[in-house]
Amino acid sequence: MTAAPLDEDGLIARFFAPIAGPGGLGLRDDAAVIAPPAGHDLVVTVDALVAGGHFFADDPPAGIALKALAVNLSDLAAKGADPLGFTLALALPAGWTADWMGCFARGLGEAAAAHGCPLLGGDTVRAGGPLTLSITAFGAVPAGRMVPRTGAGPGDRLYVSGTIGDAALGLKLRLAGRGAPEGQAHLLDRYLHPRPRLALRAALRRHASGAMDVSDGFVGDLRKMMRASGVAATVDLGAVPLSEAARRFIRDDASGFEVAVTGGDDYEILASVPDAEARAFEAASAAAGVPVAEVGRVGEGEGVAFRGRDGGAVDFARGAFSHF
Amino acid sequence: MTAAPLDEDGLIARFFAPIAGPGGLGLRDDAAVIAPPAGHDLVVTVDALVAGGHFFADDPPAGIALKALAVNLSDLAAKGADPLGFTLALALPAGWTADWMGCFARGLGEAAAAHGCPLLGGDTVRAGGPLTLSITAFGAVPAGRMVPRTGAGPGDRLYVSGTIGDAALGLKLRLAGRGAPEGQAHLLDRYLHPRPRLALRAALRRHASGAMDVSDGFVGDLRKMMRASGVAATVDLGAVPLSEAARRFIRDDASGFEVAVTGGDDYEILASVPDAEARAFEAASAAAGVPVAEVGRVGEGEGVAFRGRDGGAVDFARGAFSHF
Structure with missing residues (x-):
């Protein structure tokens, strides 16, 4: 297996642009745009996963993608937030392949569509360590209505x-x-x-x-x-x-x-x-x-x-x- | 040098909670809250940096923190966006020390304060590869007014x-x-x-x-x-x-x-x-x-x-x- 001969722009265009939501601007800008619903707060959560810690390096790539998104959506769910989108930072190990990336991106796109939470942007680096994924997910709640971890009261x-x-x-x-x-x-x-x-x-x-x-x-x-x-x-x-x-x-x-x-x-x-x-x-x-x-x-x-x-x-x- | 004997909650409480902004809820919840100004779009950008690629592993930790935040703020600047805050995902190499982390967090806090862009949340994993940082930064622009990469026209x-x-x-x-x-x-x-x-x-x-x-x-x-x-x-x-x-x-x-x-x-x-x-x-x-x-x-x-x-x-x- 050899590393796919793609630069970052090629990788984005081939694998990630097809699964991006409209706010992602085709992943061709420096940034994405979210228009939060009027009268809503934006809820932001970030979870990083690393091969060997949160999943096995040889897990199916679509499953890794699903898990990385799901653990963030789980936080949004707990906060009572409606998903708006997410960004992905991907630190690739040596020897990643276009096959692997194709399956990963397809799985990520399917999970995003299933949960109504589109990909908005991201960054990819070759780190040479274990595969590390970091997703930041965004949701909306009516202003002041995020369900807090700190809210449990006596008698509840x-x-x-x-x-x-x-x-x-x-x-x-x-x-x-x-x-x-x-x-x-x-x-x-x-x-x-x-x-x-x-x-x-x-x-x-x-x-x-x-x-x-x-x-x-x-x-x-x-x-x-x-x-x-x-x-x-x-x-x-x-x-x-x-x-x-x-x-x-x-x-x-x-x-x-x-x-x-x-x-x-x-x-x-x-x-x-x-x-x-x-x-x-x-x-x-x-x-x-x-x-x-x-x-x-x-x-x-x-x-x-x-x-x-x-x-x-x-x-x-x-x-x-x-x-x- | 031995790894500091801190679990993730201890690490957050000791190093990152002191530098977090109010929307970060003391980094004690699953998520952060951003209240975007009325009539504004949220601009989101993500940049990942890896030791050996974007900086040297032995660069001063405060400088690494500054750079990781600055490269994201540079994207916000180009989009005409006013900074609102950022989240950080940190994949730590083996052998990180409390000294290093203290300098890193202090530098990050100073850079955040200098640019009016507070830390809102994050996640830390021990990845065992090179130090990898991923920052997602948020900014606000009047609705529909993000400065696009795609906007150059003949005669400009x-x-x-x-x-x-x-x-x-x-x-x-x-x-x-x-x-x-x-x-x-x-x-x-x-x-x-x-x-x-x-x-x-x-x-x-x-x-x-x-x-x-x-x-x-x-x-x-x-x-x-x-x-x-x-x-x-x-x-x-x-x-x-x-x-x-x-x-x-x-x-x-x-x-x-x-x-x-x-x-x-x-x-x-x-x-x-x-x-x-x-x-x-x-x-x-x-x-x-x-x-x-x-x-x-x-x-x-x-x-x-x-x-x-x-x-x-x-x-x-x-x-x-x-x-x-």
Whole structure:
């Protein structure tokens, strides 16, 4: 495999201009233009991913592209923001190929179209280290209405979307190199293909006091949000939603439960919802097609008390998966 | 030197939260908020820099930070945009130290304050390759008024700000490892410390039909802008403004002239200005304290004809310095 003989302009014209949105000006200017809706704030989030840390260098390139965009859209979803577009900075390893780039760009274009979040611009450098992608994504919320991480208040209920731990268990399977046992392919898929919960954004905007996306592990992210909000919480681990595949994994290997609740890459939403809004939030989530489960309560003070499935107190040594 | 024993949250709290702007929410949320001025478009630009490509790994960290921000502000300046803020993605090499990071963050904070462009958010990953920085910068222009690269029209005059070639000659001195001869320290400084021409943005917005920043070499960037605008140009190389230090370099080494006009890292502004606006543009630039020089004319057709200092036609084999 030899590096494709393309300069940066050729690379942009061939692979990225075809997938750019109108604000990207054909990727032929120095900058892109976003016209934010009147009366809206712009929400900006940035997430960088590196081969060997956030994905495997030999993952399918379209999957890498999807993941890089999805982890950023997950942040926008948690903030209640409508996606407007994104920029991409790509640091290429030695020996990248036009084939790889074609698949990557196609995957990125499909993910962007599927989520209504067009590519607006970017930059590409040959870094010679591991493939590193950095996406900055933009969204809009009505002015002053971004759902903050700091908004949880005493008495609020804590909800989590979807199921927790699938991706972390999928990564465990992947690292063990055994492939997926019967009924557990779902876990590998959740690791490779995060699905940002954009469908939940309106319900969060209307009913949640606070939210963040669960990307570095449920236990650690929950502690982080309670700390940021200056409150305490009691969490019922028995109420943490698990997929059928995760349950099956844990039935065979009890250590899987801790992996599930502390491991990363869920890209689900953790939200605090005032008591008076709880039913409306549940109804709006159901109407949006996103399952949510109540997992605990916010209280005064600090720290998170986890109650195990047997009712006893549980502590976690590790708390959060850190990509860093 | 050992890597500093900090996790990502610790690193953010210690080094970056102190230099963040209010929209960065103390870097404790998943996202930042920008409230763009009513009736304005948001201009977005992204530039990535990699050690060994855009700077030397052993450059002073504050200088690296300044350069990473400045090259993005240079794009905003060329688009006539008022800076609003920026995000940073940092891929760290093995063996980074808290000392290095402290100097880097301090330099970044000073550069951000000097240009009124606060840090809003970011992400840091340990990549283990060369240090790679990607900055996405945001600016505002009155709706529909971004100065495009594509706007040059037949009859327009071509202007360039400041002086051309200093940084490329500085890089040449640096690579030769000889230090700066008498009177040429200016060249090394221009390579290390780009000064974005933000002071010119109002003049560009009012009077220019098109503009781009000169970052990859005057000759190549001029060709790029004419191609993007679908026009031709005639350029008088004798009119290209050179600093006293560059003239001195070229007096000793005639090959320096081609390096000066084709080499990168000028971070000056190339603008096309309609004839009727030319005097007003010159006056506005002078009032802003930015020297501008008329270097040529836009015409119908395609291609750029360069007239040498002796009046004859000149062609350039290389045309543009490419970081890529």
